[in-house]
Structure formats: structure tokens, C-alpha cells
Amino acid sequence: MNALPCTIYVSFVGALLALAAGSRSAGAARLVALLTALTAWGITLAAALDFVPAAGLRDLVNMPWVPEFGIRYHLAVDGISLTLLVLTGLAATAGVLFSWNIKERTGEFFGLYLALIGGVYGVFMSADAFVLFVFYEIAIVPKYFLIANWGSTNREYGAMKLVLYSFAGSALVLAGLLWAYAAGRATGFGFPELVAATGRLDLLQQTGIFALVFLGFATLAGMFPLHTWAPTGHVAAPTAASMLLAGVVMKLGAYGCLRVALPLSPDAFHLLQPYIAWLAVIGIIYAGFVALVQEDFKFVIGYSSVSHMGFVLLGLAAANATAISGAVFQMFSHGVIASLLFAVVGRMVYERTHTRQLADLRAMPLHRMLPFPAVVFVLAGMASMGLPGFSGFPAELTILIGAWQTNPVWALGAAAGVLVAAAFTLRAIQVSFFGRTGPDICTTPLETLPAVTWPEKAGALLLLGATIYLGLSPDTLLDWIRPALQSPYFHAILTGGAS
Amino acid sequence: MNAAYAELFQALRPETHLVVGAVLVLTLDMIWARHRPANRHHVALLLGTIALVSAGYSAVTLGTLGSVYGGMLMIDQLAVATRVGVIGLAALALALLPDAKRLRSPAEFTAILLFATTGFTLMAAANNLLIAFLALELASLSLYVLAGFNKTNPESAEAGLKYFLFGGMAAAFLLFGFSLLYGLTGSINLGQIATHLSMQGQPPLLVVALVMVLVAFGFKAAAAPFHLWAPDVYQGAPAPAAALIASASKLAGLVLFTRLLWPGLGGAAGTVAHLPISVGWAPIVAMLAGASMLLGNIGALAQSNVRRLLAYSAIAHAGALLLGVIAAGRVGPGPLFYYAATYGLATVGAFGVIAALESGGPVHRLTDLAGLHRRSPLLAGCLAVFILSLAGIPPLAGFFGKFAVFASVLQLGGLAGPAGWLVILAIALSAVALYYYLLILKQALVAAPVENPAPVKVPLPAAIALLLAAGSIVVLGLMPSLLLGLF
Numbered sequence: 001m002n003a004l005p006c007t008i009y010v011s012f013v014g015a016l017l018a019l020a021a022g023s024r025s026a027g028a029a030r031l032v033a034l035l036t037a038l039t040a041w042g043i044t045l046a047a048a049l050d051f052v053p054a055a056g057l058r059d060l061v062n063m064p065w066v067p068e069f070g071i072r073y074h075l076a077v078d079g080i081s082l083t084l085l086v087l088t089g090l091a092a093t094a095g096v097l098f099s100w101n102i103k104e105r106t107g108e109f110f111g112l113y114l115a116l117i118g119g120v121y122g123v124f125m126s127a128d129a130f131v132l133f134v135f136y137e138i139a140i141v142p143k144y145f146l147i148a149n150w151g152s153t154n155r156e157y158g159a160m161k162l163v164l165y166s167f168a169g170s171a172l173v174l175a176g177l178l179w180a181y182a183a184g185r186a187t188g189f190g191f192p193e194l195v196a197a198t199g200r201l202d203l204l205q206q207t208g209i210f211a212l213v214f215l216g217f218a219t220l221a222g223m224f225p226l227h228t229w230a231p232t233g234h235v236a237a238p239t240a241a242s243m244l245l246a247g248v249v250m251k252l253g254a255y256g257c258l259r260v261a262l263p264l265s266p267d268a269f270h271l272l273q274p275y276i277a278w279l280a281v282i283g284i285i286y287a288g289f290v291a292l293v294q295e296d297f298k299f300v301i302g303y304s305s306v307s308h309m310g311f312v313l314l315g316l317a318a319a320n321a322t323a324i325s326g327a328v329f330q331m332f333s334h335g336v337i338a339s340l341l342f343a344v345v346g347r348m349v350y351e352r353t354h355t356r357q358l359a360d361l362r363a364m365p366l367h368r369m370l371p372f373p374a375v376v377f378v379l380a381g382m383a384s385m386g387l388p389g390f391s392g393f394p395a396e397l398t399i400l401i402g403a404w405q406t407n408p409v410w411a412l413g414a415a416a417g418v419l420v421a422a423a424f425t426l427r428a429i430q431v432s433f434f435g436r437t438g439p440d441i442c443t444t445p446l447e448t449l450p451a452v453t454w455p456e457k458a459g460a461l462l463l464l465g466a467t468i469y470l471g472l473s474p475d476t477l478l479d480w481i482r483p484a485l486q487s488p489y490f491h492a493i494l495t496g497g498a499s
Numbered sequence: 500m501n502a503a504y505a506e507l508f509q510a511l512r513p514e515t516h517l518v519v520g521a522v523l524v525l526t527l528d529m530i531w532a533r534h535r536p537a538n539r540h541h542v543a544l545l546l547g548t549i550a551l552v553s554a555g556y557s558a559v560t561l562g563t564l565g566s567v568y569g570g571m572l573m574i575d576q577l578a579v580a581t582r583v584g585v586i587g588l589a590a591l592a593l594a595l596l597p598d599a600k601r602l603r604s605p606a607e608f609t610a611i612l613l614f615a616t617t618g619f620t621l622m623a624a625a626n627n628l629l630i631a632f633l634a635l636e637l638a639s640l641s642l643y644v645l646a647g648f649n650k651t652n653p654e655s656a657e658a659g660l661k662y663f664l665f666g667g668m669a670a671a672f673l674l675f676g677f678s679l680l681y682g683l684t685g686s687i688n689l690g691q692i693a694t695h696l697s698m699q700g701q702p703p704l705l706v707v708a709l710v711m712v713l714v715a716f717g718f719k720a721a722a723a724p725f726h727l728w729a730p731d732v733y734q735g736a737p738a739p740a741a742a743l744i745a746s747a748s749k750l751a752g753l754v755l756f757t758r759l760l761w762p763g764l765g766g767a768a769g770t771v772a773h774l775p776i777s778v779g780w781a782p783i784v785a786m787l788a789g790a791s792m793l794l795g796n797i798g799a800l801a802q803s804n805v806r807r808l809l810a811y812s813a814i815a816h817a818g819a820l821l822l823g824v825i826a827a828g829r830v831g832p833g834p835l836f837y838y839a840a841t842y843g844l845a846t847v848g849a850f851g852v853i854a855a856l857e858s859g860g861p862v863h864r865l866t867d868l869a870g871l872h873r874r875s876p877l878l879a880g881c882l883a884v885f886i887l888s889l890a891g892i893p894p895l896a897g898f899f900g901k902f903a904v905f906a907s908v909l910q911l912g913g914l915a916g917p918a919g920w921l922v923i924l925a926i927a928l929s930a931v932a933l934y935y936y937l938l939i940l941k942q943a944l945v946a947a948p949v950e951n952p953a954p955v956k957v958p959l960p961a962a963i964a965l966l967l968a969a970g971s972i973v974v975l976g977l978m979p980s981l982l983l984g985l986f
Contacts (some may be wrong), residue, residue, distance in 0.1 A: 023876075065980075066899075066979050066980055066983065067980060067984075068833065068903075068979075068980065068983045068984065069902075069903065069906060105872075108872075130902075133893075134893040134894060134898075137892055137893050137898070138892075138893060138894065140892070141887060141892055144937060144940075145940075145944060145945065148941060148945045149944070149945050156941065156945070160934070160937065163933070163937065164930060164933065164934060167929075167930050167933050168930040171926045171927060171929055171930045174902075174905075174926055175922075175923050175926045175927075178902075178905055178906055178909050178922070178926075179909065179913065179914060179919075181906065181909070182906060182909030182910045182913050182919075183909070183913030183914060183915075205913075205914070208914075
């Protein structure tokens with residue numbers, strides 16, 4: 001448990017080592033990256049094993065950092081953080097496996113990749129808003145270089161757009177936090193202190209602060225209508241970066257909303273709650289319909305991410321214990337599933353067929369040419385649609401139940417979104433892998449594509465295993481998450497509906 | 500009287516080191532080094548660095564002395580920190596000295612740089628209008644020469660002339676303002692001026708004096724609308740000169756004017772933290788700050804020349820620094836000093852990278868940086884640190900500088916007045932700024948080299964200076980209390 005902060009340090013040190021190893025050989029850099037990711041993931045799993053669910057954060061490190069501003073280097077975890085830490089480790093490890101074929105500037109690639117991971121670990125453990133902000137920004141810049149250097153379609157545009165959106169979001173957060181800190185005469189940036197400071201202001205200022213901080217984090221979480229960076233960025237990014245972006249980085253935004261924004265001012269939250277919920281519902285349905293008509297395979301997945309993140313935001317907006325625990329569960333579940341989908345599309349298919357246009361893929365009997373990716377994609381698609389037996393099902397069901405308790409109309413809207421999700425996922429499966437079926441393909445000689453390599457198989461199995469395991473045993477995570485929500489820190493916001 | 504002189508010499512030990520060093524550099528060059536062209540600039544560099552290091556060392560060991568020589572100088576914590584800061588920045592800038600093939604007479608350049616540094620260290624401690632003006636002029640005159648030092652380059656001559664004309668005008672305004680202050684209060688000592696002002700209230704003439712003084716301040720800080728010299732000087736001056744103008748000169752100027760405005764004219768500050776604003780110099784400074792941030796950030800978006808881009812970024816940073824001046828009255832000079840010093844480090848570093856690249860050919864356009872990661876990983880890595888620090892990305896020092904200044908301004912009155920609104924504007928503009936900073940890094944770290952990716956040879960002194968600057972930016976960013984705790 002107390003080793004958890006080491007995940008951050010291990011990642012940063014690993015980043016430097018990978019950079020150094022990269023100047024010697026690409027293989028060494030890969031190995032360093034894999035070992036680093038595995039070590040960090042191992043630390044989170046070991047912590048998860050002896051984790052005793054409890055209400056409230058458990059301190060890991062707490063020492064003064066910049067006493068002049070009352071800033072403390074304060075790291076702490078509860079069940080929510082732990083869930084996301086395990087997810088980060090899993091997605092990071094799988095991402096390394098899926099970028100095994102990076103040949104150009106390998107050391108720099110993994111250096112930036114691990115630096116990004118280190119920042120993400122840091123955010124999930126921060127118990128001081130300043131520390132959280134610092135780690136959050138550390139995670140922004142590597143994304144630009146990962147996408148601009150190793151990306152594909154329109155990469156420089158996608159990278160710049162993504163980074164500017166993220167940075168603008170973080171600027172909103174900074175403005176809000178500083179406003180609360182200064183106007184409320186806080187003595188530090190600890191979460192409870194900021195909440196108390198905000199509470200000393202009038203409702204108008206509270207609403208302003210809440211709107212800034214929430215919008216800032218929600219931008220990164222892909223809330224409609226601030227989501228447009230996500231599809232372009234995900235499509236432009238190299239596979240591992242898309243996996244991390246959709247799998248983990250978007251969760252930073254959602255986590256920030258839950259950990260920082262919502263408790264900051266319960267009054268302002270209740271004032272704006274319906275708007276947030278409606279934006280979430282619109283996002284679910286709108287992004288689903290957009291995904292339905294995409295011609296680029298990766299854009300389908302990109303928009304599906306936005307749609308699924310809408311569920312997370314809806315869960316948060318519904319603000320009862322059921323909905324929020326569902327939202328956290330969905331963060332994990334979507335993290336795994338989105339990583340898997342991007343891995344299949346970006347690495348397994350695109351790097352072999354060199355096209356992502358569904359019209360081109362339709363002409364190839366891909367399910368015969370690439371049987372393993374086809375199976376993985378069908379399973380991941382089923383998970384993404386929310387079929388029972390996969391983690392998507394308990395996650396979205398919990399959110400819908402929770403949302404129903406607060407306002408049945410939201411739940412109905414989101415449930416319509418589930419249908420749209422089924423439609424675009426089925427279309428993607430059908431068109432991409434099963435575009436050409438029937439007896440005739442057995443007679444035509446198949447083009448041969450490079451075989452699926454072991455790192456891809458290992459990564460896919462890892463992610464598939466996680467989604468199936470959690471689909472069968474959702475309580476593993478929910479038992480961590482639910483007690484954490486009992487903390488008095490969340491008490492004031494858990495008022496939506498009877499639960 | 501003798502005891503007072505002894506005290507004065509004691510207090511001026513760093514300046515003595517600098518001046519003696521400058522004279523030695525010139526003498527040795529004349530009698531020995533000029534006949535050995537291969538080693539000429541090494542000798543100048545070595546002697547200059549020794550002079551700077553010994554001056555910095557004596558400034559540290561001297562410690563705080565308080566008021567010296569009848570209040571002429573104020574050697575307080577801020578003065579000590581600023582002296583060490585400007586000397587350090589000057590040493591980093593000196594390390595970028597090009598060899599004699601590209602910059603003739605390196606000894607003269609070094610000596611004038613040392614004279615400029617003497618001016619900076621005096622500016623850091625000046626507590627008297629006369630000393631302040633003399634120190635400022637010593638520094639400025641030296642900088643004009645440095646800016647125009649490259650006699651073979653018309654752009655350098657243009658830079659020197661433009662800087663001189665603007666600077667001369669600003670000095671005239673300053674002197675006029677000072678004469679009005681003297682006429683109003685009957686004293687040139689800042690402490691006595693403050694006492695007089697508090698007794699006699701605020702005569703209308705004071706406003707005229709304040710405006711005059713602030714014109715000169717705006718010039719020194721490169722704040723809009725007095726910024727017009729900056730892009731041309733940054734573009735044309737030799738790299739070490741531009742680095743010095745952008746870093747040490749700015750730090751010294753800010754400290755000088757902060758001392759003048761707060762302990763001296765603090766009574767006439769007015770307020771911008773709350774509505775309604777009251778008349779004084781703070782509203783004017785706030786206006787300069789807002790104009791600089793807007794003009795600097797938006798102007799930088801349109802630049803395709805690296806040096807001009809850095810100049811517009813400097814104007815934008817000047818705006819944020821001016822906000823720090825407003826906050827300094829209440830929270831002390833800590834955040835302002837931290838920001839100015841770390842900004843100086845990042846700028847010196849950025850110019851250092853440009854200087855190192857210029858040994859292989861001119862660096863004008865952003866695309867001249869293309870493929871830097873291939874040509875020199877060291878330069879590319881250092882440039883990334885400097886530019887990201889300028890952009891305010893944690894954990895680099897530039898982020899914490901902005902954070903500290905913004906937090907301290909907001910502590911004045913939250914969002915109840917223009918000062919708070921300017922902070923929100925500054926935070927919003929930092930997202931704009933990231934765009935143009937990333938354009939630089941895109942060329943350096945992403946773009947492929949255009950043609951003949953010849954590796955860049957970085958001279959050893961420049962490499963050491965760059966690594967030192969980058970290292971300090973990281974360390975100060977991780978441990979801001981190292982500087983903030985001084986005050």
C-alpha cells in the first residue's frame with residue numbers, strides 16, 4: 001500500500017532510462033518500458049490485494065512542499081483512486097505491448113509515454129489540488145509529441161488541437177482553484193480546505209468557481225460540446241497513445257470532476273446539475289449517431305469513446321451513491337474496452353491493411369485474413385455494447401439505475417443511447433471484419449497479411465481478461481468504490497434520489 | 500567620513516570585482532591575447548567568468564547590510580538575491596560568447612558586459628534617485644553598445660541605434676519624473692520621499708511625475724506600448740547581448756522600479772484590487788500589464804522568426820511581471836523575484852540554443868530549427884526545457900512563477916477588481932501562448948531536418964551554461980521554496 005507513490009517515481013525514472021536506452025538500441029528501450037509498466041502495475045495490484053475498503057482517503061505521503069502558499073505534497077488513496085490506478089497500470093502495460101513495433105525514435109517514444117503514465121498515476125493519487133494540477137499538466141505535453149511524431153492521419157493538427165483543448169481546460173481549472181483559494185482565504189490547496197474556502201463565498205462566486213473547475217475537467221472528459229478534440233486526437237495518435245488517451249487520460253477529466261469539482265460547491269452543483277446531466281445525455285446520443293455514419297474505422301471508435309464517457313458524466317451528474325459508483329466502474333470498464341478497440345483498429349488492422357476506410361475494409365475478407373483480431377474485436381464490441389458477461393454491462397446498468405432514481409427521463413435518454421451504441425458497434429463489426437463473407441472467398445486466394453505477433457496477443461488477452469472478469473464479478477471493484485463514497489467529503493453531493 | 504567610505508567600499512565589493520575584472524580583461528587582451536587570435540576569446544571568457552563568479556561570491560558572503568552610506572544603497576535580502584541573480588544570468592550570457600571569427604574584439608564585449616552587470620548590481624541596491632538613475636544609465640549605455648556590437652551586421656547596427664534612441668527618450672522621461680519628485684519632496688532619498696508624500700498627501704503634480712517614471716519603467720520592462728524596440732533588438736543583437744537584455748537587464752529593472760514604486764512611492768499606489776479603483780500608479784501599471792499580455796501573446800502568434808517570437812513572448816511575460824509588481828506591496832517581492840529570475844534563466848537558455856546553432860549558419864526562421872533533435876539532442880532537450888518553462892508547464896520553474904504571481908495578485912482582493920480580472924486574462928492567454936511555444940518545439944523535436952543534417956558542435960562553455968540553466972529551471976521548479984523562502 002505504502003509503495004503506491006513509487007508508481008510515479010518508477011514511471012519517471014523509467015522514462016529517463018528508456019530515453020537513454022533508446023540511443024543504444026530500440027529493443028532495450030522496449031524492454032525498459034515493459035519492465036517499468038509491469039513494475040508500476042505490479043505495485044498497484046499488490047496494493048489492491050491488501051486494500052481494506054474504507055470511507056475517506058488513506059494518506060501515503062504528506063509533507064510540506066511550498067509552505068509560502070500552504071502547498072503540501074500530499075498523496076492519498078481510496079477505493080476510487082485505487083480502481084483507476086489499477087486501470088492505469090493495465091492500460092499502460094497493454095499499450096507498451098501494442099507499440100512493440102515502433103521503430104523510429106523508440107527511446108523517445110517510450111520516454112514520453114512513460115512520462116505521461118507517471119503524470120496520470122500522480123493525478124489519481126493527489127490529495128492536494130495543486131499537486132493534482134501539476135501532475136495533470138505533466139500528462140498534457142507528452143501527448144503532443146507522441147501524436148505529432150508517431151501519429152498518422154492529420155497528426156499535427158490533431159495533436160495541436162488535443163493539447164490546446166487540454167491546456168485550455170487546465171487553465172479553466174487553475175483559474176477556478178486560484179479564485180477559490182484567494183477569495184475564500186484558504187490556507188492551502190488540500191481538498192477539504194478548498195471546499196471550506198469556497199463555502200465562505202456567496203452563491204454567485206461559488207457558481208463561477210464550480211463552473212470553471214467543472215468545465216475545465218469536463219473538457220478533458222470529453223463532455224459535449226467540448227468533445228471535438230477527442231475523436232481527431234484519437235484518430236491522429238499512434239495506437240498506444242490512442243489507447244492511453246481514451247483509456248486513461250479522459251478518465252483524468254472525469255476523476256477531476258468527481259474528486260475536485262463536484263464537492264467544491266454542492267450548492268452550485270445542484271444549481272447546474274440538470275444542465276450537466278442533459279449535456280451528458282445529449283453527448284451519449286449525439287456521439288453515438290455520429291459514430292454510426294463514420295467512414296474511418298478509428299473515428300467510429302473515437303466517437304464511441306465520447307458516447308461512453310457521456311455515461312460517466314451522467315453518473316456523476318445523477319449524484320447518488322449508485323450512479324457515482326457506476327460512473328467509476330464505467331471509467332474502469334471503458335478504459336479497458338476502449339484500449340482494446342483502439343488496439344485492434346490501430347495496431348492489428350491498420351498497420352497491416354494500411355487503410356482504415358470502412359469502404360476499403362469491406363472489400364477484404366478480414367475475418368479470414370485476421371482471425372485473431374476478428375475474434376477480439378467481436379468480443380470487445382460485445383463488451384462495448386454492454387452485453388451481460390462483460391464489464392460494460394454492470395457499469396452502464398448501475399449508472400442507468402442510479403440516474404433513474406434521480407430523474408427517470410435522463411435514464412430513458414441514456415438507455416436510448418445504449419441502443420445507438422449497439423447499432424454503431426454492430427455496423428462496425430459487420431462492415432470491417434465481415435464485409436465480404438460467403439462461399440466465394442474460400443476459392444479466391446487470400447492476400448497474406450503479417451501474422452499477429454505475441455505482444456499483440458498478450459496485450460489483447462490481458463484486456464479481454466479484465467473486461468470478462470469484471471463482467472462476471474463486478475463486486476471486486478464495487479466493493480472498493482462504494483465505501484469510498486461514504487466519506488463525509490462526498491456527503492454533501494450525494495443527494496440525488498433515494499439510495 | 501572615513502568610516503562611511505569604508506562602509507561604502509565594503510558594500511560595493513561585488514562591483515569592485517566586476518570593474519577590476521573588466522579592466523583586467525581589456526589590459527590582458529591588449530598586451531597579450533590580441534596577438535593570439537585562436538585563444539583570444541577564451542581568455543576573455545575565462546577572465547570574465549572569474550570576475551563574475553568572484554563578484555557573485557562576494558555578494559553572497561557580504562550578506563545583508565541594510566541601509567548603506569546615508570541611505571544611498573539598500574543592501575537588503577532583495578538586493579542580495581538580485582545581485583546574485585543578475586551576476587548569474589550575466590555569466591550564463593557571457594558563456595555564449597561567439598569566437599573571434601564571428602564577433603570581433605571579444606575582450607571589449609566582455610568588458611562592456613561586465614560594466615553592464617555593474618550597472619545591474621547597483622540597480623538592485625539603489626535607494627536614491629540619483630544612484631538609481633546613474634546605475635540605470637551605466638547599464639543602458641553598456642547595453643546599447645552590446646546590442647550594436649556586431650559591426651559587420653546591419654541588423655545589429657539597427658538594433659543598437661533603435662535601442663539607443665528609445666532608451667535615450669525613456670531616460671529623459673525618467674529624469675524629468677525624478678526632477679518633479681525632487682521638487683515635490685525636496686529629497687532624492689526614497690525613504691524621505693515616502694515620508695514627505697505621506698505628510699503632504701498627493702499633489703496633482705505627483706501624477707505627472709508618476710507617469711514620467713512609468714514610461715521609463717515600461718521601456719525597461721518592454722511593456723506595451725513601450726515595447727517597440729524589443730523585437731528589433733532581440734532580432735539584431737548578438738546572441739549574448741540579446742540574452743543579457745532579455746534576462747539580467749529585466750530582472751534588475753524590475754527590482755529597481757519595485758523598490759522605487761513600493762518603498763518610495765507606495766503611498767501613491769492607489770488600488771486596483773477592488774472597485775472603485777483609486778488613482779495612483781497601480782492602475783497605470785495594471786493597464787500596461789493588460790496591454791502587454793494581449794499584445795505580446797497575439798503578436799507572437801504571427802511571428803515566423805525565432806528571435807522576434809521570443810521578443811513578443813518577452814512582452815507577454817512583462818505583462819505578468821507587472822502584475823507581480825502590483826502584488827509586491829502586500830506579499831513582498833518573493834513571487835516577482837522568482838518569476839523574473841526563472842524567466843531570465845529560460846530566456847538566456849533559449850538564446851543560448853540559438854547562439855549555438857548560429858555557429859553553423861544564421862537562425863532566422865522557425866524552420867531553421869527543423870530537425871534539431873537529429874542534429875543535436877543536447878540542444879533539443881535543453882530547448883524543450885526552456886520553452887516549456889516559458890510556456891508555464893510544471894514541474895518547470897516557469898509554471899510556479901506564474902502560479903505564485905497569480906495567486907498573490909488574487910490574494911489582494913479576489914476577483915473584486917481589475918487586478919483579479921487581469922489574472923483571469925493572463926491564465927486564458929497562457930493557453931494561447933502554448934500554441935506558439937509548441938510551434939517552436941514542433942520544429943525542433945518533430946520536424947525532419949530539411950537537408951544536410953550536419954550535427955551541431957556546441958562549444959563547451961555554452962554546453963555547460965545550457966545544462967546549468969536547464970538544471971536550475973528543473974530544480975527551482977521542483978523546490979520553489981529555495982527562492983521564495985529567501986524573502
